[in-house]
Amino acid sequence: MLFWNKKLSFLAIFTGMLILLAFGLVLFYAPVEQNMGMVQKVFYFHVAAAWLGMLGFLVAAVCAVLYLRNGKLSLDAVAASSVEIGLLFTAIANFTGMIWARPVWNTWWTWDPRLTTMTIMAFTYIAYFLLRRGIDDPAKKARFGSIYLIIGFASVPLTFFSARLLRTIHPTIFGNAGTGEMAMTPAMYQTMGFSIFAFSVLFVLLLVTRSRLRLNQQWLDEQEALEQEEEFGEVANG
Amino acid sequence: MKNWLSTLKALIWKDLLQEWRSKDMLTAMLAFAILSIFIFNYAMELDPRQRAELAPGILWVVITFSGTLGLNRSFVAEQEQGSFDALVMAVPGLGSIWLAKQISNFLMMLVLIVIVLPIYSLLYNQNLFNPGLILTLILGAWSFSAAGTLLASMTAQTRMRDLLLPVLLFPILMPVNMAVVKAGMGVMSGAALASYQVWLTVLLVYGIIMTTISLLVFDYVILE
Numbered sequence: 208m209l210f211w212n213k214k215l216s217f218l219a220i221f222t223g224m225l226i227l228l229a230f231g232l233v234l235f236y237a238p239v240e241q242n243m244g245m246v247q248k249v250f251y252f253h254v255a256a257a258w259l260g261m262l263g264f265l266v267a268a269v270c271a272v273l274y275l276r277n278g279k280l281s282l283d284a285v286a287a288s289s290v291e292i293g294l295l296f297t298a299i300a301n302f303t304g305m306i307w308a309r310p311v312w313n314t315w316w317t318w319d320p321r322l323t324t325m326t327i328m329a330f331t332y333i334a335y336f337l338l339r340r341g342i343d344d345p346a347k348k349a350r351f352g353s354i355y356l357i358i359g360f361a362s363v364p365l366t367f368f369s370a371r372l373l374r375t376i377h378p379t380i381f382g383n384a385g386t387g388e389m390a391m392t393p394a395m396y397q398t399m400g401f402s403i404f405a406f407s408v409l410f411v412l413l414l415v416t417r418s419r420l421r422l423n424q425q426w427l428d429e430q431e432a433l434e435q436e437e438e439f440g441e442v443a444n445g
Numbered sequence: 446m447k448n449w450l451s452t453l454k455a456l457i458w459k460d461l462l463q464e465w466r467s468k469d470m471l472t473a474m475l476a477f478a479i480l481s482i483f484i485f486n487y488a489m490e491l492d493p494r495q496r497a498e499l500a501p502g503i504l505w506v507v508i509t510f511s512g513t514l515g516l517n518r519s520f521v522a523e524q525e526q527g528s529f530d531a532l533v534m535a536v537p538g539l540g541s542i543w544l545a546k547q548i549s550n551f552l553m554m555l556v557l558i559v560i561v562l563p564i565y566s567l568l569y570n571q572n573l574f575n576p577g578l579i580l581t582l583i584l585g586a587w588s589f590s591a592a593g594t595l596l597a598s599m600t601a602q603t604r605m606r607d608l609l610l611p612v613l614l615f616p617i618l619m620p621v622n623m624a625v626v627k628a629g630m631g632v633m634s635g636a637a638l639a640s641y642q643v644w645l646t647v648l649l650v651y652g653i654i655m656t657t658i659s660l661l662v663f664d665y666v667i668l669e
Binding site for chain 1: 592595596599600602603604605606609612613615616617618619620623624627643644647650651654655658662665666668
């Protein structure tokens with residue numbers, strides 16, 4: 208029964224419905240933006256994915272601190288799973304951003320603070336997995352990984368701050384009403400809010416599933432090691 | 446406190462003496478640094494009018510790349526000769542082991558800067574002995590060695606070692622790179638202090654954050 212969980216499958220079905228509903232809202236409820244047209248609709252998933260990217264790394268950093276305090280390997284499993292999911296959604300945010308930027312900014316890429324910071328953040332966490340791969344001992348892997356997560360999490364805001372000092376053309380969407388800049392209608396806000404909510408539930412589902420998988424894998428590795436030890440012991444005795 | 450200071454001094458002295466006798470690290474770093482200046486010359490066709498603006502950036506890239514080379518070596522003695530365990534047993538307070546290593550790495554970076562700066566000035570006929578630029582580089586070197594020493598102490602214990610350090614270090618160093626280059630350009634173009642002061646603050650804040658985190662977590666790097 209270690210691999211099957213009724214509550215989790217309910218959550219999975221619920222998440223699936225939420226995501227479908229979010230798609231529906233984006234396609235049929237949210238109005239078409241007057242200047243940018245249909246391509247603006249990618250925005251609802253772009254913002255939600257970027258949010259999950261940051262959430263993933265926040266959760267990972269919190270787990271890293273907790274792991275260093277009490278040394279429970281399950282916390283490390285959650286941290287690593289959270290980085291994985293965060294990395295995936297950061298990539299999605301980057302790609303959806305590019306799809307939008309090509310027609311609107313007339314370029315796939317620009318050295319804007321948010322783009323730069325997200326990408327540097329992604330590289331930080333790719334390095335995290337490289338570090339983990341270089342270490343065999345599970346406890347050491349978890350310790351070093353946690354330390355790196357903490358340093359990474361401390362440097363990302365500074366990267367953003369520094370990049371922002373340099374230049375920005377990324378639109379600021381919130382709090383622009385009445386300034387004549389890009390502003391959203393209520394239907395757009397509602398769609399975006401729902402999309403962020405649906406993605407957040409998806410995050411919880413993925414995090415729980417992936418962490419369980421990781422923990423099962425850990426358990427399996429331990430059993431295999433024990434078995435090998437026993438076999439080796441028998442040979443030595445015989 | 447007095448005890449702690451003398452421990453720190455002894456640990457730094459040990460690193461410096463070892464380097465003085467072997468000269469492994471500095472020779473390689475310097476050779477690499479000067480070669481990179483030559484490579485940059487041909488890669489970018491540095492024309493005298495652009496040079497003034499580009500100098501801090503090129504200088505910083507040269508310094509960080511050769512510094513990474515040095516960082517990779519900084520825990521080799523402890524690893525290969527197993528003196529890490531001896532140090533842990535002998536030294537009260539694990540933080541001082543890290544701080545000593547960080548300070549000796551920082552001093553190594555300063556030596557590198559002291560030698561590279563005149564060579565660059567000479568080769569490009571451009572006076573880089575500007576107090577503002579030197580201050581920027583010193584602050585940058587501290588931030589670099591604070592983040593680098595902690596990461597090097599971890600990568601030294603992994604399978605990929607030297608291969609891993611730059612991949613781990615460079616994304617973390619992003620704010621330092623931006624700040625050093627921007628502050629350096631501000632200094633060299635003769636702008637008012639107010640226009641680049643914020644970058645010096647970024648460097649200072651980064652240095653303080655990294656040093657604090659390292660002191661807090663270093664126990665977990667050597668703990669077995």
